[in-house]
Amino acid sequence: MTKTRSIDFSKLGLRDALDLATIIEEEAKERYQELADQMELHHNAAAAHFFRFMHDVEVIHERKLFERRTALFGKEPRTVDRGMIFDIEAPDYDSVRATMTPRQALHTALAAEVKAFEFFEASLPSVTDADVRELFTELRDEELEHQGLVQKQITALAPDDAITTEDMGDDPVAQ
Amino acid sequence: MDDLVIGMAGSGGDGIVSAGESLISAATYEGYYAMMTKSFGSQVRGGESSCRVRLSTHRVLNPGGALDVAIALNWDDFLKFGAELPVAGTTIVIYESKTGVAPDALPLVGVAPREVFAVPIGELAKQGAGSDKAKNTVVLGLLAGWFGLARTSILRGLRKKFIKKGEALVAANEKAFQLGEQYAKEHPLATPRAMDAPGVQPGSRLLTDGNDMAAAAALFAGCEFFGGYPITPSTEVMQFFNREVWKYGGAVLQCEDEIAGIGAALGASFAGKKSMTSTSGPGLSLKSEIMGLASIAELPLVIIDVQRGGPSTGLPTKSEQSDLFAAAYSAHGDVLRPVLAPTSVADTFDVTVEAFNIAERYQTPVIILSDQEVAQRKETVDPIDPARFTIETRRVPTAAELTDYQRYRFTDDGVSPLSHPGMQGGNYQGAGIEHNERANPTASGKLHEQMNAKRFKKLAPLQRRKDLFHIDGNPKAPLALISWGSIAGVTREAYEAARKEGLDVKLLVPWLVYPVAEEIYRDFFSSVRSGFVVEQSYQGQLYRILRSYVEVPAGVVAFCRSGANPIQPGDVLAKLRTASLTLQEPAVQVPVED
Amino acid sequence: MPTSVAALAAYQSKDFKSDLKPIWCPGCGDFGVVQAIYRALAAIGRAPHDIAFVSGIGCSSRIPGYTTAYGFNSVHGRALPIAQGIKLANPDLLVLVASGDGDGFSIGGGHVPHAVRRNIDITYIVMDNQIYGLTKGQLSPTSPKGLKTVTSEYGSLEEPVNPLMYMLAYGAGFVGQGTPADMAGLADVIEQATRYPGFSFVNVQSPCVTFGEDDDQVKDHRANMKSLASLGHDPTDRLAAMGLAQGYGTDLHTGIFYKNPNPPPTFDAQMRVRQAELAPKALPRERILDMFVQR
Numbered sequence A: 001m002t003k004t005r006s007i008d009f010s011k012l013g014l015r016d017a018l019d020l021a022t023i024i025e026e027e028a029k030e031r032y033q034e035l036a037d038q039m040e041l042h043h044n045a046a047a048a049h050f051f052r053f054m055h056d057v058e059v060i061h062e063r064k065l066f067e068r069r070t071a072l073f074g075k076e077p078r079t080v081d082r083g084m085i086f087d088i089e090a091p092d093y094d095s096v097r098a099t100m101t102p103r104q105a106l107h108t109a110l111a112a113e114v115k116a117f118e119f120f121e122a123s124l125p126s127v128t129d130a131d132v133r134e135l136f137t138e139l140r141d142e143e144l145e146h147q148g149l150v151q152k153q154i155t156a157l158a159p160d161d162a163i164t165t166e167d168m169g170d171d172p173v174a175q
Numbered sequence B: 001m002d003d004l005v006i007g008m009a010g011s012g013g014d015g016i017v018s019a020g021e022s023l024i025s026a027a028t029y030e031g032y033y034a035m036m037t038k039s040f041g042s043q044v045r046g047g048e049s050s051c052r053v054r055l056s057t058h059r060v061l062n063p064g065g066a067l068d069v070a071i072a073l074n075w076d077d078f079l080k081f082g083a084e085l086p087v088a089g090t091t092i093v094i095y096e097s098k099t100g101v102a103p104d105a106l107p108l109v110g111v112a113p114r115e116v117f118a119v120p121i122g123e124l125a126k127q128g129a130g131s132d133k134a135k136n137t138v139v140l141g142l143l144a145g146w147f148g149l150a151r152t153s154i155l156r157g158l159r160k161k162f163i164k165k166g167e168a169l170v171a172a173n174e175k176a177f178q179l180g181e182q183y184a185k186e187h188p189l190a191t192p193r194a195m196d197a198p199g200v201q202p203g204s205r206l207l208t209d210g211n212d213m214a215a216a217a218a219l220f221a222g223c224e225f226f227g228g229y230p231i232t233p234s235t236e237v238m239q240f241f242n243r244e245v246w247k248y249g250g251a252v253l254q255c256e257d258e259i260a261g262i263g264a265a266l267g268a269s270f271a272g273k274k275s276m277t278s279t280s281g282p283g284l285s286l287k288s289e290i291m292g293l294a295s296i297a298e299l300p301l302v303i304i305d306v307q308r309g310g311p312s313t314g315l316p317t318k319s320e321q322s323d324l325f326a327a328a329y330s331a332h333g334d335v336l337r338p339v340l341a342p343t344s345v346a347d348t349f350d351v352t353v354e355a356f357n358i359a360e361r362y363q364t365p366v367i368i369l370s371d372q373e374v375a376q377r378k379e380t381v382d383p384i385d386p387a388r389f390t391i392e393t394r395r396v397p398t399a400a401e402l403t404d405y406q407r408y409r410f411t412d413d414g415v416s417p418l419s420h421p422g423m424q425g426g427n428y429q430g431a432g433i434e435h436n437e438r439a440n441p442t443a444s445g446k447l448h449e450q451m452n453a454k455r456f457k458k459l460a461p462l463q464r465r466k467d468l469f470h471i472d473g474n475p476k477a478p479l480a481l482i483s484w485g486s487i488a489g490v491t492r493e494a495y496e497a498a499r500k501e502g503l504d505v506k507l508l509v510p511w512l513v514y515p516v517a518e519e520i521y522r523d524f525f526s527s528v529r530s531g532f533v534v535e536q537s538y539q540g541q542l543y544r545i546l547r548s549y550v551e552v553p554a555g556v557v558a559f560c561r562s563g564a565n566p567i568q569p570g571d572v573l574a575k576l577r578t579a580s581l582t583l584q585e586p587a588v589q590v591p592v593e594d
Numbered sequence C: 001m002p003t004s005v006a007a008l009a010a011y012q013s014k015d016f017k018s019d020l021k022p023i024w025c026p027g028c029g030d031f032g033v034v035q036a037i038y039r040a041l042a043a044i045g046r047a048p049h050d051i052a053f054v055s056g057i058g059c060s061s062r063i064p065g066y067t068t069a070y071g072f073n074s075v076h077g078r079a080l081p082i083a084q085g086i087k088l089a090n091p092d093l094l095v096l097v098a099s100g101d102g103d104g105f106s107i108g109g110g111h112v113p114h115a116v117r118r119n120i121d122i123t124y125i126v127m128d129n130q131i132y133g134l135t136k137g138q139l140s141p142t143s144p145k146g147l148k149t150v151t152s153e154y155g156s157l158e159e160p161v162n163p164l165m166y167m168l169a170y171g172a173g174f175v176g177q178g179t180p181a182d183m184a185g186l187a188d189v190i191e192q193a194t195r196y197p198g199f200s201f202v203n204v205q206s207p208c209v210t211f212g213e214d215d216d217q218v219k220d221h222r223a224n225m226k227s228l229a230s231l232g233h234d235p236t237d238r239l240a241a242m243g244l245a246q247g248y249g250t251d252l253h254t255g256i257f258y259k260n261p262n263p264p265p266t267f268d269a270q271m272r273v274r275q276a277e278l279a280p281k282a283l284p285r286e287r288i289l290d291m292f293v294q295r
C-alpha cells in the first residue's frame, strides 16, 4: 500500500513530522465532515451528530499539533503536503451505511483509530530522529487511548432497538 | 430550343452514367444550366443504370418530366426505370440497333414517339475505338451531332478524363465520338432541334451535387469536426469532408455506428468546435437519444439527414420526404429542434450555413433535412458570393461572467454564455439530467419548468424569420401551393406555368420546416380558399404538421405520393387548373345554426 | 488554520473536489474511487479547466459532477464516443471517462473495441460493481453466473464478461485494476493509466452496498486482494497478463496487468501530424466553392 508518498522516514525531522501529524488530523477531520454530510443527506440524524462530534474532536487534535509546531518552528514554511499522505486516520467510506446505528458509527470511529495506530506503529522502525520517534510514539499511544475511549462509549451505549431502520425503512429509490 | 431533357439507360458496364457526367460537365462549362440525376438497380456493380440530364439556357428547377430524348442501349434495362424515364409523344428515341427491335415495334405501351432511330452504337464504337466498350462515347457524339451540344467541351473533357491512361485511349475515344457525330449528321432529325447558345462566359458556373455542397458549406461555416457512419444516400458528405477538413485543422471520425457518430460530434461541440454528423433515416432513429442530450445540454450541433424511401431499409436509393415527423418529433421529452430543408443543390449552401448559424446562436441541435434527389443530383449553380453570408459563433462568457460562471443563467433571450474545456473559470458539468443555472443536477419541478421555458424561448425568434420562407405571387391569391425540399422545384415550375396561364396562385416554400412559423402561415393562408401542400411522401407530413399548429383552410389539401413515384410539374398544374375551376363556382351558402 | 500554508505541489486533491455532495449510498465503493481520482489528478498536476471528464448514466456516472473538471454526464452507454470527440476537437485536454459495468459493457459495450483500436489518448475508468445500481439491482453483464437479482429471480443463466480479458484481447496498451479497499493503490493505477500515452483502462472493483452481493465486500477485498507487483508480475508481458486476468471473478488482482513498453503513436498525435502536413493545401475559406467551378 502506498499510503505515503515521497516521505523518507529515516530522514524525517521534527518539524516535518509535526506537519505530517497535523495534516493526518486534517484529513480525518474532513472525512468525518463528509460522513456527517452523507448521514444528513440520508436522514440519519444520530449518526450525523456523532460524526460531527468526531469532526470537532479532530479539529482540536489538529489545532493542538499546529500550536506545538508553531511554538517550536514559528513561521518556517511547510515542506510536506496532503499529496504525501493518504487515508491514514480517516474513517473508512465502506464502514458506514445509510441506516447505521450509533453503535455502528462508534465502530467506524474505532476502526479509524486502529488504522492510525497501525500507521504510526509501522512507521516507527524507519524513523531515526529521536524527537520524531518520541512524537510518533506519543501519537501512537494516543490512538490507543482514543480506542479505549471509544470502546468505553460502545459499552456504555444502551442496547440497540430490536427493530432497525433497515427493517422498517422504504426500499431504495430507482433513478 | 432552350430546354432539353435527355434520359439514358443501359447496363452498368455501358458507362451510361459516365456519359451523362461528361455531358453535364461540358454543358456547364459552356454556360448552360444543367441538372443530372442518376438511378440504379440494386446490384452493387454491373446492374442496370440510368441517368437523366436536363440542359437549359435558363435556371432549371427540377429534372423535368417526359424525356425529349430517350437513349436505350438495351430495352430490358431501359424499361426497368419505368416512370423515372417517361417516354411521350414528343420524345425522340435512340436505341442500339443490335437489340433487334424494329423501330415500329418498340416495347413502349401506348406511346408513339415523335422520331425513332435504331443506331448501330456498338458497331460504331468498334469501328472508332476498336472496342464496343466505347458505346457511351458514341452516344455523346450522337447527342452533339443531333442537338448541337457542347462539342468542343465534350472533346476537351474526354481528353482530360483519358489522358492519364495514355494518348492512344484519347485518340480512340475522339474517333468514336466523331463517328457518332457523323452518324447524326448523316441521319438528320425531321425537325432540327439544336440547342440555343448559352449567354455567358464559359467556365463561370459551378457544378456539384447536394451532398458535396453541404460539406463545402459546412467547411465554409467553420465546421471542424465530423463524426458519422456511412449510409446511402448521405455518405458523400462524410467523404467530401474527410478529403478537405484536415487541411483546416479538423478531423473526421468514421465511427462504429450512428450513435457513436453523433456522440463524437457532440463531444467536439462540447470541446468548443463547430461540428456535424450526417445520416439517413435508419441512422436518424439511432441518433435521436443524443439529439435529446444536445437539446438539454444546449450544445450546437448540425445533423444532416438525407431522406430516402422508408421505413427501415425501404428504398435506399430513392428520394422521399418521409422523415419530417422523425426530424421534428423524434425525441423524448419536450423538445423544440429546428429543421431546415434545402430545395436545390444551390440553396443547400445557404441552408447549411444557416443551420450552423442557428445552431451556434441558439446552442441547439439543428437538422438539415435534405433528400436523395437534392443530395445526389448534379446541378449547375450560379457563383455564390461568400460576402453574402455572416458566420456566427457561439456566445462565450466574458471575463466578468467567468468570475461567477453560470452555464445556464436565465437571460432575456434564453441564450446563456457557453464555455468549453480549456477556459479557466468556465468549468461546469454538461448533462442530460435537468439542472439549475449552475449546471448542477436537480429534480425540482419548478426548475424543470423554467429550463423548458428557457429552451423554448430562445428559439422563438426563428418563427419570425421571413427570410427562411420564399413566398411568391399575388398576396391576395385564393389559390395556393406549399412545397418543401426537392419537390419544391417541381412545384415552382408548375406555379410558374400556372401563372403564365393566368391562374391567380401563390407559392410558399419554407427552408424552415419546423418549428412551424405560425404567423407566417396565418398571413399566407388569410386569402387562401383552395390549394395543395405538395410532398413526396405517403402521408403528406408537412401538411399534417401544419394542421396541428395553424388553421389550414379546408380547401387546402395534401398532394402527395410515396417516393420513387416522382411528382411532375404537369401533375401539379392539372390539380391547380381543377381547383381554380371549382373556385369560380359560386360559393354555396350554408345556413349557420346558432 | 494550517490548511492555508503554501503547498508544495501545484495542485492538491481538494482542488479537484467540487461543492456538490455525492448522493451515493453511504458505504458505496464509488466514494473511494472519486478520492483516488482527486489524488491521481493532483499528482498529475493539470489544471481542472484543462480536464474533460465524461460519463454515461449510472450511480458511477455521477462522478464527474463531484470534480471541478469540465464534466459531461451524458447518456447511458455513450461516454466513450463523446470523450473521443472531445479529445480530437482539442487534443491538449486531459480526457477521462467513467462508466459502470452496465454502462460500459452492456449498452456501451459496442463502443469499447473501437475506442481501444483507435488508440485515442483517453483513460477509461469502469466502476465494476457487478450489478445495476441506479435502477435498483438488476443483472449486469459482469454479474456472476447464478446471481439472483430482481431480473434473475432464479439465478442468472449467463456467463459474465471478463472486462480485463476483453481489454487485453482488444489490444489496449494499458490495463489495470484497483479497489477502493486500497484507495492509495487505486490512485496510483489511475495516475499511471492517465499518464500512459494512448487508450488506457482501469477496472475498479467498486462494491454496491445497497444491491451488491454481501455487505462486507470492501472488507473482503482488503483481506483477499493481491497486488500484481507482489506476485512478481511483469506488466510488459501481455500473455502473462492474460493468464492473470483469467482470475477475474475469483481473484482480486490489483495494479497493472499490462502496459505496452513501446506505446504506438496515438490517433490524436497522428491527427496533428496530418493536419500540419495538409494545412498548406487549404483554400481560403471564401474560395472553397472554387472546387466546383467547371474549367
Ligand SMILES: Cc1ncc(C[n+]2csc(CCOP(=O)(O)OP(=O)(O)O)c2C)c(N)n1
Pocket (backbone or CB within 6 Å): C057, C058, C059, C060, C061, C076, C099, C100, C101, C102, C103, C104, C127, C129, C131, C132, C133, C134, C135, C140, C208
Ligand atoms: C437508454 C437507457 N436505457 C436504460 C436506462 C436506465 N439505466 C440507467 S443506469 C442503468 C444501469 C446502471 O448500471 P451500471 O452502468 O452498472 O452503473 P451503476 O449504477 O451500477 O454504477 C440503467 C439500465 C437509461 N438511463 N437509458
Ligand code: SF4
Pocket (backbone or CB within 6 Å): C023, C024, C025, C027, C028, C029, C030, C059, C060, C129, C133, C134, C207, C208, C209, C210, C211, C212
Ligand atoms: S445503489 Fe449501489 S452503486 Fe448506487 S450509490 Fe448505492 S451503493 Fe453505490
